Amino acid sequence: MKKTYIDQLGNSITLGFPPIRIISLVPSQTELLFDLGLNQEVIGVTKFCIHPEQKVHAKFKIGGTKKLNIELIRSLKPDLIIGNKEENTREEIELLQEEFPVWMSDISNLDEALDMISRVGEIVDRAPEAAYLVHLISIGFKDLQTLALERRISADVLYMIWKKPYMAAGRATFIDDVMRKIGLNNVLAEARYPVLETETIGQLNPQLIFLSSEPYPFGEKHIAEFSTLMPGAHVRIVDGEMFSWYGSRLVKAVGYLFQLQKDLM
Incomplete structure (x- = not known):
């Protein structure tokens, strides 16, 4: 057929x-x-x-x-x-x-990710299974948004994805939408994934710097480097899969992001 x-x-x-x-x-x-x-x-x-x-x-x-x-x-x-x-x-x-x-x-936001899951489920004859995943993810992110509002979670964040050259996640990206859902504000005004000069990074003045574990494998050794560039910011490694994978991993991302919110309270 x-x-x-x-x-x-x-x-x-x-x-x-x-x-x-x-x-x-x-x-x-x-x-x-x-x-x-x-x-x-x-x-x-x-x-x-x-x-x-x-x-x-x-x-x-x-x-x-x-x-x-x-x-x-x-x-x-x-x-x-x-x-x-x-x-x-x-x-x-x-x-x-x-x-x-x-x-x-x-995909550039959560709604488009949920739409993708539903459509893929339909095309591969797994619509009920896909609908269940969409339900779990939707409920989880609604709870994350509620917690952000109730606890007044708000911080300016620079989310780094690459080194040599420095690149970060800007607006109109899935990462940006996930950050907004949990109460975080992207310090970048540019869309997509702009290349940043060292001087620019120093002028952004974020409260938090997230060093993503992918696509560039940022690790603990890079924390000191960014702490030097922006002494006033708190630098931490984050799991890139939890911020950028827009499939079924979003079910696991909910728990990870809940813990991150608690750490920021």
Whole structure:
């Protein structure tokens, strides 16, 4: 049976339903597929797909998110490929779209993430499972927002994602939306992921500096570096997966973010 779906970029794709040979091009969406119970249907993942560890280990690795092994993908003959506008390259996606059904997500806030989970659940014949995940995440984040208001949590934050050059999460990003949901204010006015000069960082005057564990692996050794740049700010390492993975990991992110809020009270 053939069905037609519209992805988050407005593209129309038609595929055999339900799909039985799925390739995921994004780590957070790979984890979502497995959490929806698609253990056999997922045949290929990227080398950056790390959750769930035992399950992704057994799958074909079709390259990195921005450098796909197109020939390997062709040889696997997928009946559905799931990617993301920000994490995959336009040229490679357009090449794959000429040969396969490619469903693309486009996510910059929590509502779009929940929409993605629902739509993916529908397209892979796991709508009830997806609806349950959406319910858990929605309730969790409503509680996080309530706690932020009740405890008057408010702090100006610089969220660093890269070094050499320094890059941070700006406005119109999923990370920015998650921070706002828990009562934190992004000190950056720029959108997306601006490159920051050392002098600029020193002028931002945040109360908190979050050093994300990914995509750049900031660690304890970097705390002193940023404390020197901004002596008045409190610097801490945060789990990047909990701020930037927009699939089923959001269920676990709720508990992590509750603890973070408590630490900031």
